[in-house]
Amino acid sequence: MILAITTPKPRRNVELVLLVLALAVGIGASAMVGLNSPAAFDGDFWFQSSLLIVAAFAFHMILRFRAKYADPIILPIVVALNGLGLALIHRMDQPGEDTGNNQLRWTLLAMAVSIVVIWFLKDHRLLRRFTFISLAASAVLLVLPIVPGISAGEVLGASVWIRIGPMTFQPGEIAKITLAIFFAGYLSSNRDLILLAGRKIGPMQLPRFKDLGPMITAWLVSIGILVFQRDLGTSILFFGLFIVIIYVATSRISWVVIGVILILGGGFLASRFFSHVAFRLDSWWNAFTPEVFDRSPGGSGQIVQGLFGMADGGLGGTGLGQGRPDLVPFANSDMIVALIGEELGLIGLFAVVMLYMLLFTRGFRAALGARDAFGKLLACGLSFAIALQCFVVIGGVTRLIPLTGLTTPFLAAGGSSLLANWIIVGLLLMISNTARGPVDTTPSTHAPTEAVQTS
Amino acid sequence: MNHSIRNSWMAAVAMFALLFGAISYVQVIGAGDLNDNPWNQRAVLANYCNDRGAIIVGGKPIAESVAGDETCKYQRSYAQPELYAGITGYFSRTYGSTGLEQQLRDELAGSSDQLFLDRVSQIFLGSQPKGASVELTLDPVIQKLAYDLIPDGQRGSIVVTNPKTGAIIAMVSKPSYNPNLIATHDPAKEKAGYDQINQVPGINLNQSVSGPTGELLAPGSVFKLVDTAAALSSGKYNKDSVLPNPDSLPLPGSSASLPNYAGGNCSTRNTADFPFALEQSCNTPFASIALDLGQQAIADQASKFGFGQDFGDQLKLQSAVSIFPKNLDQAALAQSAVGQRDVRATPLQIAMMTAAIANKGVQMKPNLIKTVRAPDLRVISEPKAEALRTSTSPDIASQITQWMTDVVSKGIASGAAVPGVQVAGKTGTAQLGDSGLNNSWFTGFAPADDPQVAVTIVMEGVDVSTGAKLTSPNAKKIFEAVLNK
Numbered sequence: 007m008i009l010a011i012t013t014p015k016p017r018r019n020v021e022l023v024l025l026v027l028a029l030a031v032g033i034g035a036s037a038m039v040g041l042n043s044p045a046a047f048d049g050d051f052w053f054q055s056s057l058l059i060v061a062a063f064a065f066h067m068i069l070r071f072r073a074k075y076a077d078p079i080i081l082p083i084v085v086a087l088n089g090l091g092l093a094l095i096h097r098m099d100q101p102g103e104d105t106g107n108n109q110l111r112w113t114l115l116a117m118a119v120s121i122v123v124i125w126f127l128k129d130h131r132l133l134r135r136f137t138f139i140s141l142a143a144s145a146v147l148l149v150l151p152i153v154p155g156i157s158a159g160e161v162l163g164a165s166v167w168i169r170i171g172p173m174t175f176q177p178g179e180i181a182k183i184t185l186a187i188f189f190a191g192y193l194s195s196n197r198d199l200i201l202l203a204g205r206k207i208g209p210m211q212l213p214r215f216k217d218l219g220p221m222i223t224a225w226l227v228s229i230g231i232l233v234f235q236r237d238l239g240t241s242i243l244f245f246g247l248f249i250v251i252i253y254v255a256t257s258r259i260s261w262v263v264i265g266v267i268l269i270l271g272g273g274f275l276a277s278r279f280f281s282h283v284a285f286r287l288d289s290w291w292n293a294f295t296p297e298v299f300d301r302s303p304g305g306s307g308q309i310v311q312g313l314f315g316m317a318d319g320g321l322g323g324t325g326l327g328q329g330r331p332d333l334v335p336f337a338n339s340d341m342i343v344a345l346i347g348e349e350l351g352l353i354g355l356f357a358v359v360m361l362y363m364l365l366f367t368r369g370f371r372a373a374l375g376a377r378d379a380f381g382k383l384l385a386c387g388l389s390f391a392i393a394l395q396c397f398v399v400i401g402g403v404t405r406l407i408p409l410t411g412l413t414t415p416f417l418a419a420g421g422s423s424l425l426a427n428w429i430i431v432g433l434l435l436m437i438s439n440t441a442r443g444p445v446d447t448t449p450s451t452h453a454p455t456e457a458v459q460t461s
Numbered sequence: 462m463n464h465s466i467r468n469s470w471m472a473a474v475a476m477f478a479l480l481f482g483a484i485s486y487v488q489v490i491g492a493g494d495l496n497d498n499p500w501n502q503r504a505v506l507a508n509y510c511n512d513r514g515a516i517i518v519g520g521k522p523i524a525e526s527v528a529g530d531e532t533c534k535y536q537r538s539y540a541q542p543e544l545y546a547g548i549t550g551y552f553s554r555t556y557g558s559t560g561l562e563q564q565l566r567d568e569l570a571g572s573s574d575q576l577f578l579d580r581v582s583q584i585f586l587g588s589q590p591k592g593a594s595v596e597l598t599l600d601p602v603i604q605k606l607a608y609d610l611i612p613d614g615q616r617g618s619i620v621v622t623n624p625k626t627g628a629i630i631a632m633v634s635k636p637s638y639n640p641n642l643i644a645t646h647d648p649a650k651e652k653a654g655y656d657q658i659n660q661v662p663g664i665n666l667n668q669s670v671s672g673p674t675g676e677l678l679a680p681g682s683v684f685k686l687v688d689t690a691a692a693l694s695s696g697k698y699n700k701d702s703v704l705p706n707p708d709s710l711p712l713p714g715s716s717a718s719l720p721n722y723a724g725g726n727c728s729t730r731n732t733a734d735f736p737f738a739l740e741q742s743c744n745t746p747f748a749s750i751a752l753d754l755g756q757q758a759i760a761d762q763a764s765k766f767g768f769g770q771d772f773g774d775q776l777k778l779q780s781a782v783s784i785f786p787k788n789l790d791q792a793a794l795a796q797s798a799v800g801q802r803d804v805r806a807t808p809l810q811i812a813m814m815t816a817a818i819a820n821k822g823v824q825m826k827p828n829l830i831k832t833v834r835a836p837d838l839r840v841i842s843e844p845k846a847e848a849l850r851t852s853t854s855p856d857i858a859s860q861i862t863q864w865m866t867d868v869v870s871k872g873i874a875s876g877a878a879v880p881g882v883q884v885a886g887k888t889g890t891a892q893l894g895d896s897g898l899n900n901s902w903f904t905g906f907a908p909a910d911d912p913q914v915a916v917t918i919v920m921e922g923v924d925v926s927t928g929a930k931l932t933s934p935n936a937k938k939i940f941e942a943v944l945n946k
Contacts, residue, residue, distance in 0.1 A: 250469050257465040299500065310500065316487045317495030318503045330503055352488040356481065363477050370470040374463050386466050393473035397480060404483035 014444050018070050021078035025062055028082040032058060032089015035326060039097040042327030054096070054110050058089055061117045068121050069435065072128075075443035076435040077372060083365045084416055084431050087358070088113055088424070091417035094345055097327055098338040105338060105419050112421035116428035123432040130436045134380045137191030140184040147177035147184065148227070152234055164237045164411060178231070178240045179413075179426035182247070182391060183433070189248055190383035192220065193255035197379070201256050224248035225268045229276070236282050239398055239412035243391060245269055250390040251383050254373075290408035308335045309402070309409050312344030316355075316404070323351025339419045340411055343403045359400065362415070366393040369434045375441030385437040388430050509554045509646070510534055514569045514592030514836070516549055516561055519601035522594075524549045524562065530646060537562075537644040543637040544608050547672040548597070548778070548829065551640035555651050556666065561595065561829070564777045568593045568833050591836040598628040598831045606942050608633040610918075610935040616663050617920040617931070618673040618808040621939055624816035624906055624915045626846040627775070627825030630943065632809070634672035636663045673812075674772075674780035677805035678919060681891030683902045684763075684800030686814060686861060687785075688747040689735060691762035693857045695754055698735075700860055704746035706733035712792035719748050719795050722890075725873065739864050740872030742888060744799045751798030756789050759798060765852045766814040766824070768806065773826035773849045783810040800891055812917035815904040817852035818861050819885070819912035824849045866909045869933075874903060876933030879940045883909035886936065890928060901928025907940045914943040 033055045040051050062085045069076050092113065096106030127133070133140075150168050151157050158167035158174050167174045193200075200217045224245060232241040249265035276283040285304030292298045293306035293313075300307070311334045319329065329348040331337035337345045347355045369389025376382045395412055402409035413423035487495070496504060510533035515522035523545045529536035537552045539545065550560015558566065571592035607619040611633065621631040638661065642654025659666055668675065692698035708728050709720040721727040727743035738746040751759050763785040764770060772780050783806040789797055796802040809827065817824035826849040833842040852858075865885035868874045874886040886905025893899060901923050906915035916939045920931045 250472075254462060254465045254469055257462065294498075313487055313491075313495055314498065314501045314503055316484075317492035317501075320488055320492050330506055333502060333506075347484065347488060352484060355484055355488070359477060359480055359484070363474070366473055367470065370466060370473070373466045379462065382462055382466065386469055390469055390473055393476060397473075397476040400480045401476075401483060404480070404487050406479060406483035 014075055014442055016070075016074040017078040018066070018074060021066060021069070021081060024079065024082035025066055025085060028086035029059055029062055029089060031086045032093060035090050035093035036096065038326040039093050042325070050096075050107070054092065054107070057110060057114060058085075058092065061114055065117055065121060068124060072124050073435055073439035075439045077368050077438035077442065080365065080368050080431060080435055080438065083361050083368070084428070087361055087365075087416035090346075090358070091342070091414075091419075093326070094342060094349075094417070095338045095419045097349075098331065098345070108421070109419050109424070112424045113428075115421075116425040119425060120428040120432035123429055124436060127436060130381055130384065130433060130440065131378055133187050133384070133433075134191045134194070137188055137195070140187040140191065144181045144184040144188060147181040148231065148235075150177045160236075165235045166237050166240065173421070176420070176422035178235075178237065179422040180429075182240075182243065182426055183388070183429055185244060186247055186251070186384055186387040186391065189220075189224075189251040190380050190387055193251055194379040194383055197255040200252075201258070220248075220252070225272065228269075229272050232272075232276055232283070233280065236280075237411065238276075238283060238286060238408075239395075239410035242269070242398060242410065243395055243412065246394040247387050247391045250394075251387040254386050255379070255383055286408045286410065290405065293405060308341065309405060311335065312341045312403050313405060315344045316347035319348035319351045321352050323347075323349050323354055325349060339413065340399075340409075341403060342414050342418045343400050346417075347403075358417070359396070362392065362396045366390070366396075368438070372434055372438035372441050376437050377440065377445070381437045381440065385434060385441075388434060392427075392430070506533075506554070509537075509552070511570065512591045513537065513552075514571065514594040516545075516565075516569075517594055517596040518545070518599045518604070520596075521601070523597075524552075533646045536646060539640050539644065541605075542639040542641050544604060544633070546637045546640050547634050548599070548632060549640060551643050551666075553640075553643040553651060553655075554646060555648065556643055556655060559666075559669065559779075561597075561777055564779065565595055565833075568595060571836070593833050593835050593841060595833050596831045597829050598630065599632070599829070600630045600943075600946075602946075603631040603939065603942055604633060607631045607939060608635070608637075610931075610938065611635040611920070612931070615920060615931070616922060617918070618676065619919075619935070619939070620673045620808050620812040620917045621943065622812055622816050622827065622915050624819035624912045625825065627816070627828045627849070628831075628846070629776075629827055629829050630914065631939075632673050632829075634676075634808075636661050638664055638666075670779045670781050673808040674776070674778050675807065676921075677781050677783065677807060678900050678921065679802075679891035679893075680800040680804060680806040680811055681889035681900060681902055682742045682744075682800055683811055683814075683887050683889035683904050684798070684804060684806070685739065685742065685747045685889075686818065686865075686887055687763050687766055687768075688750050688759065688798050689739065689861055689864070690766070690818075690853045690857055691754055691758050692735075692750045693860060694762065694853060695758055697754070698750065700735060703732050703734055704738055705749050706730055706738065706743055706746050708745070710745040710748050710795060712795055713752070714790055715792045717792065719744055719799070721745055736864050736867050739887065740868050742873060742890075748795035748798050751794050752791060756787075756794045756797075759794070760785050760787070762853075765850065766817060767810055767850070767852075770850070772809065772813070773847070775826045775828040775830065775844045775847065777829055780809060781807050783807055800889060808917055808919050811902065811904050811919070812915060814852070815887075815906055815917060816912075816915045818858050818865070819906040819915050820858075821855040822851055822853040822858035824852050862909050865905060869905065874905065874933045876929065877903060877905055877936040877940070879907060879937055879944070882907050882940065882944060884937075884940060885909040885912075886933065888933060890925065893922060896922075898922045898924060899928055901925075901932050903932035903936045905936060907944065914940060916940060 095109045099106045151165050156168045158169040161167050166176050166178050228241040228245040231237050252261045277287050289298055289306035293310050298306045315334050326349050331345040331348055334341045334344050366389040369385055373382045373385035399412045399414045401407040413420050415427045512535045513526045515525040524539050526535040527538045550562045552558045552562040569592040603621055611617040618634040622629050638658040643651050645651050709718045711718045721743050725741045727741045733746050768783045768785045786803040793802055797804045826847045828844050830844050832840050835841050862885050866883050869877050869884045869886040874888045877884050877886045884907040889902030891900040901920045904917040906912040916936045918932045920928055
């Protein structure tokens with residue numbers, strides 16, 4: 007691959023223009039919500055809008071200083087999604103509820119943390135040093151929710167929350183990042199070993215049993231999350247993250263085949279032994295059967311109500327603030343996609359899905375451009391995680407696949423998810439910065455530079 | 462490594478392609494079924510929470526959507542609810558809707574075809590759907606007068622129409638109810654309101670129709686107008702025919718007999734001509750006509766007046782179909798000919814019969830709708846007067862009219878006489894079993910030579926003297942009120 011023949015361009019001004027458009031989306035949505043509610047353009051609207059504008063431009067300025075070659079499209083996409091999410095959550099707020107402002111606080115915090123990451127990390131390759139620390143951190147984060155005293159108990163059937171004072175937090179969201187760092191770090195170091203050993207059966211190169219270790223570990227972790235935390239979505243996400251990183255590291259489709267077999271096997275066993283998994287499958291397949299519809303808990307009422315909302319929205323939507331998403335349980339979090347489908351219609355939902363597609367595509371672009379295997383694996387894993395998470399959530403809401411509880415990145419109400427996803431954005435921006443920037447000819451002092459396979 | 466990165470990206474894109482497909486399926490292909498799903502409350506709630514069009518009488522709304530509570534932006538509200546309940550019906554989330562609220566639901570909700578362009582513009586402007594408003598032909602003054610003429614606690618109905626156009630000027634019945642009680646969005650209040658209304662004797666909200674269009678009552682002697690028309694159109698009888706008038710007619714094939722009304726003047730003559738028989742409302746002459754002509758002739762004439770038929774497409778109210786029974790033996794035919802036994806008519810049916818006589822034998826479609834206007838006040842429909850069916854010939858109609866004026870000027874409906882105006886009328890008293898109570902009827906029109914108004918009154922379950930007080934004299938008040946306008 008030939009890189010950096012032309013002089014790299016920062017394209018920060020492009021980002022600035024796109025950022026203005028992105029803010030127009032979020033604030034425009036907020037204005038429409040305001041128009042359709044009794045308190046049009048109250049103090050909240052101006053306050054929230056100005057904070058979002060200040061935060062977005064601050065982020066932009068940091069990129070100018072610290073990562074001036076970063077991909078100019080990522081930040082505007084994320085600001086548009088986050089702004090739209092703020093408007094939608096604000097729209098669902100009942101009198102006395104403050105989810106909208108809470109989401110804004112989390113947005114500002116998440117953007118600040120992301121800025122801090124960009125400011126202090128300087129180079130993503132530093133993270134490779136923390137490969138095994140990341141593994142340890144992941145383990146701790148994943149175990150926290152079932153530790154007595156700190157656990158927030160079982161919330162809506164899943165034990166994925168911890169309680170810190172008045173706040174609840176989902177450590178699994180952060181574990182998504184630390185696990186990606188571990189997988190990327192481990193596999194960028196050990197892929198030669200995994201690649202070259204192993205028996206060949208027909209066209210398939212099978213890995214050695216001892217090399218299957220990491221995969222078995224990832225599988226067990228995923229099953230463990232499923233069993234102990236009853237969190238199907240996160241379990242699928244982690245496993246998918248691992249499979250894509252090992253596939254990219256080794257370029258061996260056999261890993262994907264084994265991975266898919268393992269996940270299908272695990273899913274089959276889970277559906278036989280765990281009632282919550284069986285219920286999910288049943289409410290997916292038999293959603294329109296009266297007993298399943300009315301069953302509580304584990305009924306299909308939520309998904310069916312979401313489908314009704316989306317159907318009502320049709321092509322053009324009912325208009326922001328004009329639908330009845332209050333009929334859909336968790337319309338501002340798990341089911342926010344149904345809310346978009348209802349009030350913004352197929353057109354609006356397509357636009358949002360398209361934004362996600364652009365976002366993960368830019369992430370993969372950063373992976374392609376990255377000059378180190380670790381950066382490639384990390385960018386690829388994180389981008390694929392975003393895509394997979396969107397697929398699981400939107401596929402669940404549209405009844406393409408069974409509904410599992412995962413947040414829609416940047417849109418859904420939830421602080422931990424915002425924080426984690428903004429950190430991911432920070433990492434992607436950093437990787438894209440090194441990918442798009444001029445080649446650093448000084449020897450790295452942090453890590454040995456690797457030969458990059460240019461297959 | 463870049464090759465597998467591209468493959469991973471393609472896998473992600475493939476997942477998203479599936480998502481685009483799934484979204485399209487839900488929002489376009491499957492949307493129709495989902496919207497029609499009986500579990501889907503959206504359509505119901507949209508209906509119940511949207512800004513529906515108003516129902517207007519005399520320029521003022523009698524049903525309109527006003528600002529609602531937090532569960533619904535709009536709330537249906539009825540002005541003078543009891544006065545118009547029989548027309549508007551109710552509009553309830555739990556109990557559905559009746560009356561014009563149901564029959565005009567597409568217009569009022571703004572979903573009728575004529576409002577298609579308005580809906581398209583609403584999509585782009587994002588505004589709430591707003592329905593068409595419907596102005597009725599009712600006259601609020603006459604409606605109120607008619608309603609007040611039925612004493613509280615009395616069951617009864619009054620129908621006032623314009624026989625030339627079919628326009629309904631007033632249509633009331635008691636007991637009535639307050640539809641606001643079940644138009645609330647609070648389920649507990651709604652239930653309480655429903656129970657409260659259903660406790661009133663004579664009201665059953667579960668019935669699809671009631672009141673002037675729905676109650677099937679024995680018409681008694683007003684049915685003699687059918688016999689008269691049948692007799693004249695048969696060719697066997699004319700204005701000079703002399704009819705047998707025994708005090709009592711033995712019913713063929715039974716030991717019973719059909720008596721004339723004992724209190725009147727019928728017993729003074731053994732034979733009668735049409736004017737006398739109608740004026741005094743003697744039974745036996747009409748029974749003998751029926752026995753002579755046979756049941757088919759009577760049934761055909763009844764059908765031409767509207768028995769067993771519908772009321773056309775302009776009434777926009779559900780209505781019951783009046784009955785002249787089939788397969789009668791001779792005894793039953795004789796009793797049916799005087800509006801007893803199993804003959805059943807709605808108050809509106811009797812009003813329609815009278816209006817046909819008034820309008821030279823042509824029955825006009827009864828019509829409640831003056832105009833339907835889009836939210837921008839553009840008229841989207843304005844029903845014209847239309848003939849429904851020909852009930853009898855103009856000659857026969859004018860002959861019967863002449864005899865009916867005699868009934869008022871010389872006969873037992875003299876209470877309906879209006880000074881200076883020729884009033885045509887006919888009374889009826891239908892016995893209710895052996896209770897001694899009757900359904901007391903008056904039906905007539907004025908002026909006889911140029912009918913402007915037809916009035917039909919029925920008071921249910923009254924004794925003879927109460928019935929006499931509540932029918933003809935009340936008809937007079939309505940005639941005067943309409944003609945003096």
